[in-house]
Amino acid sequence: MHDKTLTQLAKALGSGELSSRELTEHYLQRIQQSGAILNSFITVTADQALERADAADQARAKGTASLLTGVPLALKDIFCTQGIKTSCGSRMLDNFDAPYDATVVEKLKTAGTVTLGKTNMDEFAMGSSNENSYYGPVKNPWDLTAVPGGSSGGSAAAVAAGLTPAALGTDTGGSIRQPAAFCGITGLKPTYGRVSRYGMIAYASSLDQAGPMARSAEDCAHLLNVMAGHDVRDSTCVARGVPDYAETLNAPLSGLKIGLPIEYFGEGLDPEVEKAVREAVSVYESLGATVRDVSLPHTHYAIPAYYVIAPAEASSNLSRFDGVRFGYRCDDPSDLIDLYKRSRAEGFGDEVQRRILIGTHTLSEGFFDAYYTKAQKVRRLIRQDFLDAFEDVDVLMGPASPTPAFDLGAKKDPVSMYLQDIYTIAVNLAGIPGISVPAGFAGGRPIGLQILGTHFAEAQLLNVAHQFQQTTDWHLQRPDFAEESA
Amino acid sequence: MALEDSHVRRAAHLARIAVSDDQASGFVEDLSRILDMVDQLQGVNTDGVAPLAHPLDATQRLRADEVTETNQRDTFQRCAPAVENGLYLVPRVVE
Numbered sequence: 001m002h003d004k005t006l007t008q009l010a011k012a013l014g015s016g017e018l019s020s021r022e023l024t025e026h027y028l029q030r031i032q033q034s035g036a037i038l039n040s041f042i043t044v045t046a047d048q049a050l051e052r053a054d055a056a057d058q059a060r061a062k063g064t065a066s067l068l069t070g071v072p073l074a075l076k077d078i079f080c081t082q083g084i085k086t087s088c089g090s091r092m093l094d095n096f097d098a099p100y101d102a103t104v105v106e107k108l109k110t111a112g113t114v115t116l117g118k119t120n121m122d123e124f125a126m127g128s129s130n131e132n133s134y135y136g137p138v139k140n141p142w143d144l145t146a147v148p149g150g151s152s153g154g155s156a157a158a159v160a161a162g163l164t165p166a167a168l169g170t171d172t173g174g175s176i177r178q179p180a181a182f183c184g185i186t187g188l189k190p191t192y193g194r195v196s197r198y199g200m201i202a203y204a205s206s207l208d209q210a211g212p213m214a215r216s217a218e219d220c221a222h223l224l225n226v227m228a229g230h231d232v233r234d235s236t237c238v239a240r241g242v243p244d245y246a247e248t249l250n251a252p253l254s255g256l257k258i259g260l261p262i263e264y265f266g267e268g269l270d271p272e273v274e275k276a277v278r279e280a281v282s283v284y285e286s287l288g289a290t291v292r293d294v295s296l297p298h299t300h301y302a303i304p305a306y307y308v309i310a311p312a313e314a315s316s317n318l319s320r321f322d323g324v325r326f327g328y329r330c331d332d333p334s335d336l337i338d339l340y341k342r343s344r345a346e347g348f349g350d351e352v353q354r355r356i357l358i359g360t361h362t363l364s365e366g367f368f369d370a371y372y373t374k375a376q377k378v379r380r381l382i383r384q385d386f387l388d389a390f391e392d393v394d395v396l397m398g399p400a401s402p403t404p405a406f407d408l409g410a411k412k413d414p415v416s417m418y419l420q421d422i423y424t425i426a427v428n429l430a431g432i433p434g435i436s437v438p439a440g441f442a443g444g445r446p447i448g449l450q451i452l453g454t455h456f457a458e459a460q461l462l463n464v465a466h467q468f469q470q471t472t473d474w475h476l477q478r479p480d481f482a483e484e485s486a
Numbered sequence: 487m488a489l490e491d492s493h494v495r496r497a498a499h500l501a502r503i504a505v506s507d508d509q510a511s512g513f514v515e516d517l518s519r520i521l522d523m524v525d526q527l528q529g530v531n532t533d534g535v536a537p538l539a540h541p542l543d544a545t546q547r548l549r550a551d552e553v554t555e556t557n558q559r560d561t562f563q564r565c566a567p568a569v570e571n572g573l574y575l576v577p578r579v580v581e
Contacts, residue, residue, distance in 0.1 A: 099561045192541045206540055235547055236540070304526045315501060322502070324574050329567035335577050341504035353503055354516055360497040361489070361517070362524075374527050376537030381530065383538060415519050431541020455542065 002162035020070030069112030102199025120154030149179030174424025181448020254288030264398030276440030315359030400448035
């Protein structure tokens with residue numbers, strides 16, 4: 001069962017070939033058998049999942065089911081879930097039971113999906129390797145000595161290992177696309193504002209966006225159909241109609257204009273990654289697409305701009321964790337200031353503290369204009385680069401990450417870790433959508449092709465990704481881990 | 487712009503994070519490296535460029551000034567570390 005895509009499983013549920021209970025029990029058993037090796041789950045919700053599965057089977061019997069009714073899913077532990085712990089990968093929220101569901105969680109529940117559990121992640125979504133989790137690192141099912149990427153590393157590893165057919169992730173600087181690339185799955189970051197952020201614990205509010213992570217673009221299309229749409233509870237969520245993303249998957253690609261940003265094929269790119277990406281591009285040429293080089297001249301400034309804007313927003317967002325209203329509180333505080341300071345020092349890990357301090361410093365008197373205002377101006381230039389490119393081409397293609405997954409423990413210096421996100425971070429600054437699709441291997445570790453479109457071009461990205469997956473089978477490859485633990 | 491120990495201590499105080507002397511020197515080192523990388527921004531000509539706060543240049547939507555929330559104090563206080571009679575408990579502030 002676990003070698004099937006979510007779309008195939010949904011069809012099997014629809015035809016009565018499978019029950020949601022059978023399917024849910026199967027995945028729960030797989031999580032129990034091999035979950036500890038990968039450490040991809042923080043919380044497994046077996047009892048609730050089986051209850052939901054039975055309810056889904058009843059809905060099927062009554063004829064009130066929708067396409068995804070009874071399909072099991074995992075949620076990154078950043079989405080608030082009523083009655084189930086929401087830790088955000090942090091000691092700060094190890095005891096946090098959210099009083100409400102996130103909007104996307106509510107939408108998925110309404111669609112009848114079954115939540116298997118909450119997946120591991122870098123603390124407060126700050127990281128590119130999943131090594132910053134209070135609950136320990138996640139391992140990559142393709143190679144247990146490699147990281148799964150981050151920050152949605154648990155979601156990516158769980159999908160790749162066949163512990164769930166799909167999972168939700170969030171992406172602030174690449175946190176869906178990079179782990180999807182490292183684990184050989186398909187991951188979509190929608191346009192900023194396409195999916196509600198209500199109940200999704202905020203890291204950098206002008207960059208954060210939730211998206212689906214699954215085996216195929218088709219799976220992602222069905223999930224986005226449920227996730228996307230206006231929400232009055234998120235003032236940045238865009239009031240714009242949601243197309244049926246599955247309907248346009250089979251549109252032909254002849255005449256598609258592809259741009260290759262020259263800055264994405266320069267120094268620092270692993271030659272095997274480059275080879276795989278260029279081979280993927282040639283597949284598109286054989287499907288009738290035309291290819292040309294384009295330039296995104298401010299690419300080099302995306303990481304510096306991000307490391308002003310994201311920490312500044314984080315320092316403000318994370319001020320709510322004060323040891324008073326929810327979350328961790330230190331023992332025996334001597335006074336109120338001591339309560340705040342020690343609760344936060346003991347509750348937050350190193351990387352979170354670094355980013356709060358950077359953000360607080362760059363926003364402070366005497367530094368604000370030189371850092372924050374400057375970074376916001378550069379952000380406009382970065383966005384303009386993309387808008388200019390999309391005047392000439394339909395989509396951009398390049399690598400999702402400069403290398404395949406690196407070894408656990410390999411990047412100790414924070415800045416060297418930050419540089420990993422060179423091809424993904426500008427996309428969040430510009431607010432455009434991006435998808436990573438499996439496109440090959442180097443040394444047994446997967447390689448991701450990243451496809452970018454202009455604002456609200458999700459349907460096109462999914463179509464372009466799906467057509468690639470009709471011609472290639474990289475997305476169907478499975479790590480031995482998934483088979484051995486079967 | 488070189489980062490000094492006093493900058494880190496000021497930021498830590500403003501952010502309400504307790505930092506020991508040992509940790510402060512580690513933060514000075516890490517944060518300096520990050521800010522050195524960030525300083526590349528100074529090389530970009532941004533004359534006449536307006537800052538971009540929202541990727542879609544959207545402005546905040548307004549709604550009618552009506553009460554839409556119900557009182558959920560008890561629910562919200564269930565996840566608090568210490569409450570009594572509907573109040574959050576903290577160390578004594580006023581003697």
